[in-house]
Amino acid sequence: MRRVKYSAVHAPIYSLLALCLPAGIAVGQEVAKPAQKPSETSKADERWIPKLRLGDDTAYLEFYGQINKGLLVYDDGGSTDNYFPVDNGNSSTRAGFRFYSKMENNWSVGGNLEWEWTPYSTTNVNQLNKGDYDWEAQLLRKAEVYMESKEYGKFWFGQGSMASDGSAEVDLSGTSVVGYSLISDMAGGPFLRFDDGTLSSIRVKDAFTNYDGLGRKLRFRYDSPSYGGFSVSSSFGTQVVPEPSDVAVWDIALRYDQTIEDVKISGALAFSRPGDGNSIYDASVSLLHQPTGLSLTLAAGYSDKESIDGHYGYAKVGYQTDIFEVGKTAFSVDAYFGRDIKGKGTDSDSYGVQVVQNLDYWQTELFVGARTYSYDDEVSSVQDSYAVLAGARLKF
Template sequence: MSIKFAASASAIALTAAIASPAFAGPTYENDTGGSFTWYGQFDPSFQSYDDGTETYNRLVDNSGSNSRIGFRLKQAYGENTLQFKFETAFGLRSSSGVSQTSTGDTLSWDRTNIRHVDLQFDTARFGRFSAGQGSMASDGIAGSDRSGTGVVAGVAVADPAGGYAFRTSTGTLSSIDVGDVFSDYDGGRLGRVRYDSINLNGFTVSASYGTDILKTNNDRETYDVAVRYGNANLGDFAFEAALGAAWTEETGKADTRDIVGSAAIEHKPTGVSLAVAAGERDIAGSYGYAKLGYTTNWTSLGSTSFSVDYYDGSDMASTGDSATSWGIAAVQKIDNYNVEAYLAYRDYSYEDTTSTSYNDSSVIMAGARWKF
């Protein structure tokens, strides 16, 4: 697909978002410190995947930041706050859920699309206590990023095309999907109990225990810990970093231990940023990731951001294999409508120790995320 056509597709998605009613999720308050707020986002995208032989064009939901809706209930109790959060994805066809042989269902919702059913108790002195379906302590630990292009480009490089298979040099589809060999080992969402400490000079410490309550016949158990640091006022710089470890046990599968870390720094006067991440699974593979970003204010619409990134992984699907990816992305914010229009290109390469040769593949994503 040509860049011109991709830009046209992005313009269509952008027009649809802007043409939608510009309603922001309202907040309703009572006279005792309680509130109700609903929110959501819509993130349609045009995906064009080239496996070196054929090109596949699809309308999808951006897996990197899928369409969703939710609400929050808050009630203050003195200096403490009790909060309930519900959030679900719409179940639209995802960019990582299509392939050469399957277009997937346009809409297919089931309970695994539920993201949060989460009760939280925030205390001023002792931190936050959480219970229910929600983020584990290590969720987001690989994603430190100040580039402004995270909606379509980040360490989860498989999100734009994870379901597609690599095609061999003979023209046949292999059994290796993009998602098999590009992982960030980032923590996810489970039914869990979680604790987050109060902010200690920019540092927070988290720990959780969770199990997969949304899937049937599943006894997965995960324990994890994480530490985060953030400071946006280091003179001309803003900095954030995270480090976490997770242990997972499940009947019939080998136990795993993941260690992941990331960091990002931004020079605020120039808008230049750098992000790095690395991760390792003790029984599988490891990777390194780097991203260079630049944000400027060229128009009155909002900030314009660009990035280029590179991912290098090994031993993900088999011992001795190698997977690399590089990408470029541009994101234009339209502040008055809470819209981010984007256009991105990503290239994938894979090789293993067998005699099979795999074609390089690529994907173009063009779309817009509208938050309400």
């Protein structure tokens, strides 16, 4: 399990955030405008839990978070196990603070401090640790500050997303809370079972990945302004949580976000250097036809190593509609095909189906997803496994 060790490594992050927080709010007070009148509130403000915010749109301090729990049923071909209440690895339970303030000359400053807490996550529970909660499984996700200008772009410093983070996970289907290109998040912890009935040492997450760039690091990052829907970002950094590393990493990513007539299009393409001689190439694109609610999502990744070159392809077809007044209902089916992920000569295939019901007033998504995991290698025979995850994500 991941544990955060608060040490001197983190001191620069917290010090910088502490200095910028009061400064950002102070600047914002000079240009503050009156808060919105009650009559000006939008439908988004009609929610069970109001925004926990001090300030207005020109300068604010905001507390936010989410709780994402459910029931995981996993069948490894030889036995069936239930895990409840399990943390949904697709989108972890987390909480944090944001601050933002407008400055002079069209500049703004902001920051983010965020933790996650997953004592019983779908990415770690398995047949051998069933019922064992790791209450110390907390992780510092973000501790960052930034300055932004519409003309010059956005400059980041601190613990947060590298430029390539999320580049393989663009998804407009409305069902990513229970299924997206990183299909192992749904049930990554359990072990696969050999045909002779014994458990292997291979976890689902060992055989299925999406090569989604470099994740979150202590980094410098720059995002360019958007030109015709296109923007470029790059970052340089190193890992400090959950365990410090002295390896320097860097990446670059190209993103596109645009609506052309009735079709919303989002996509990303990234190149990453993890610092171990490996190169990672990944991309994803998602199209949503807004009048009909139909969507198509594609993702692919390639890891260029000296001994083995792993790669995969992923596709999802989705549909969103207003069946109930409480919020949209989203349906999707997907497929994943991986080669040489766990090792040379291995095949990793998966098929899934997902349903998500939004409860807008309650800021909640009810979800259920089912998935197959099929793994083969040149040495042993492994049984297919099946997983079902159902639960709810509440945002505040």
